[in-house]
Amino acid sequence: MTTHDQLPLWAWIAIGAVLLGQGTYLFVDAQRLGRRYWLWGLWGLIQFPLPSIVYLLAVRRVYRSWRRQH
Amino acid sequence: MDNNEPQAARSEGSEAKKQRDPAAIPQAAEPARSGETPVRPAGAAGAETGSGVDAVPAHMHRQPAAKQTQDETADERADVALRHHLDALDEMFPFPTPEPGWFRQQAAEAGRRRKQRLYRELVLLWGAALLIWAVLYVAITRKPAAFLWLQAAAVLAPLIELGMNKREVRRDDNT
Numbered sequence: 722m723t724t725h726d727q728l729p730l731w732a733w734i735a736i737g738a739v740l741l742g743q744g745t746y747l748f749v750d751a752q753r754l755g756r757r758y759w760l761w762g763l764w765g766l767i768q769f770p771l772p773s774i775v776y777l778l779a780v781r782r783v784y785r786s787w788r789r790q791h
Numbered sequence: 792m793d794n795n796e797p798q799a800a801r802s803e804g805s806e807a808k809k810q811r812d813p814a815a816i817p818q819a820a821e822p823a824r825s826g827e828t829p830v831r832p833a834g835a836a837g838a839e840t841g842s843g844v845d846a847v848p849a850h851m852h853r854q855p856a857a858k859q860t861q862d863e864t865a866d867e868r869a870d871v872a873l874r875h876h877l878d879a880l881d882e883m884f885p886f887p888t889p890e891p892g893w894f895r896q897q898a899a900e901a902g903r904r905r906k907q908r909l910y911r912e913l914v915l916l917w918g919a920a921l922l923i924w925a926v927l928y929v930a931i932t933r934k935p936a937a938f939l940w941l942q943a944a945a946v947l948a949p950l951i952e953l954g955m956n957k958r959e960v961r962r963d964d965n966t
Contacts, residue, residue: 745917759916766916768946
């Protein structure tokens, strides 16, 4: 028995929901900012949470506001 | 006409300048003595006919042509003629200024079109999601090694792409 066989249905649904939510958020936000939204949307559908982390650092540049606060 | 106001202001300004300038006063009195006729620009006829092109500055009637350089006179004539023809063009082809409501309507229309496009692309994205997940599920069930390779590629490919894009942007900024 492999690992994916042991996953219950609700886990599969949760994984799908997380990936779909992440991909949709990255797609919509990147489109609003005029950044390669298809790249971010598709990447967000495949993995979690690396696309979100890279997006926040590379596009949103959240470290700038963090630097300003500290 | 709208152009009369700036022209009147200009002639008032030149009158005021003359009053301040003492050298201008004897010059203005000369034509009466010498009998010279003042040079009237081409558009001056409009003032008499009441056509609204009464744009001839007042000092041109009193000041002798000899005291003005030919260039200045030609410039003023050209100015009057230009304004006259521009006014005529405005009357021939009236261009209505749109109402503010029209701009609001245009903005709302653009927003509606943008939203529609976003929904269409989101449906496409979700369709692509189904396809990608099917491929990944097949990979994870049949060939786990292929799934791992796909995940590694999914990490590296976007990072490489982003790095290349950043380098291009930097090169564009430098040039």
